[in-house]
Amino acid sequence: MNKEQYISQLKGRMEAAGITNVDERIEFYDEMLSDRIDSGMEEEAAVSSMEDIEDIIENARLEKPVTALVAEKVIKSHEEAKKKGNGVLWIILAIIGFPIWLPIACVLFSLLLVIYIVLWSMVFTIFMILFAFAITAVACFASFIAMFFGIVPFPMGLSAFGAALFFGGITVLLFKPCVTLAKAIATMIPAIFKKIKKNVA
Amino acid sequence: MEAQLRRGILDACVLAVLERGESYGYKLVTDINTFIDITESTLYPILKRLESSNMLTVRTMEYNGRLRKYYSITDNGRNRVTELLSEWEEIDKVYRYIIEERGENRE
Numbered sequence: 001m002n003k004e005q006y007i008s009q010l011k012g013r014m015e016a017a018g019i020t021n022v023d024e025r026i027e028f029y030d031e032m033l034s035d036r037i038d039s040g041m042e043e044e045a046a047v048s049s050m051e052d053i054e055d056i057i058e059n060a061r062l063e064k065p066v067t068a069l070v071a072e073k074v075i076k077s078h079e080e081a082k083k084k085g086n087g088v089l090w091i092i093l094a095i096i097g098f099p100i101w102l103p104i105a106c107v108l109f110s111l112l113l114v115i116y117i118v119l120w121s122m123v124f125t126i127f128m129i130l131f132a133f134a135i136t137a138v139a140c141f142a143s144f145i146a147m148f149f150g151i152v153p154f155p156m157g158l159s160a161f162g163a164a165l166f167f168g169g170i171t172v173l174l175f176k177p178c179v180t181l182a183k184a185i186a187t188m189i190p191a192i193f194k195k196i197k198k199n200v201a
Numbered sequence: 202m203e204a205q206l207r208r209g210i211l212d213a214c215v216l217a218v219l220e221r222g223e224s225y226g227y228k229l230v231t232d233i234n235t236f237i238d239i240t241e242s243t244l245y246p247i248l249k250r251l252e253s254s255n256m257l258t259v260r261t262m263e264y265n266g267r268l269r270k271y272y273s274i275t276d277n278g279r280n281r282v283t284e285l286l287s288e289w290e291e292i293d294k295v296y297r298y299i300i301e302e303r304g305e306n307r308e
Binding site for chain 2: 056
């Protein structure tokens with residue numbers, strides 16, 4: 001660990017532990033480290049010779065008056081008890097409210113499933129439309145070819161060729177927008193469900 | 202060592218070192234460490250306490266392109282050392298009494 005990392009870790013721990021005068025303390029420890037380095041120590045050796053960060057935090061906490069420490073402890077245990085109490089309350093409520101929340105949960109789950117299926121169906125439908133245009137174009141072109149073998153009459157074969165060009169053109173024109181739209185929906189689906197999950201949590 | 206006694210001794214150590222002349226944090230730690238173990242996290246509150254009770258003064262000076270704090274003892278600080286030494290004489294008397302008592306009881 002280098003000097004910068006040590007100081008930054010120490011600062012972070014002090015702030016997290018609610019120690020007072022963090023900036024002044026950091027100045028003090030920074031000076032101590034710089035003096036070690038200036039006295040000829042390598043930076044890493046200087047950092048290793050410093051006190052353990054957790055010991056510094058512990059000693060800084062002990063500087064507080066006993067009354068403040070006791071008050072802190074009481075508040076902490078009170079909060080823990082409150083949290084524990086809330087947990088039990090939630091379990092009781094969940095058991096008692098079972099006939100109400102289960103149908104609601106089922107409905108919500110079904111709704112989410114329907115949304116999921118509908119969105120993926122949209123992607124599927126887009127490709128199916130594109131496929132339908134393409135297959136129609138191929139079929140019309142096949143009719144046009146069949147005209148040369150006398151299977152299809154000449155006017156019908158010619159109109160089939162026109163239709164093949166039309167549907168082929170539509171397929172080519174719609175291919176890129178359809179792929180973009182399908183991609184957009186496909187990426188939107190996980191994002192929507194992530195958002196729902198985040199809001200529920 | 203009992204916390205209160207240790208605190209008093211460490212205060213006296215810091216002040217005694219400062220009686221020799223102005224000093225800075227790291228030097229104080231190394232000087233005091235020659236006769237009693239002290240860490241930075243122990244020294245910091247001592248310096249703050251002695252400063253707030255006007256037993257030492259602090260000035261910041263540039264050193265090697267950075268700032269360093271220098272601590273000097275005040276008259277209050279010198280008086281405190283004298284007080285602690287006289288208190289120590291009393292503690293020493295009690296200490297000797299306990300030793301003697303124990304010695305006599307064992308005999």
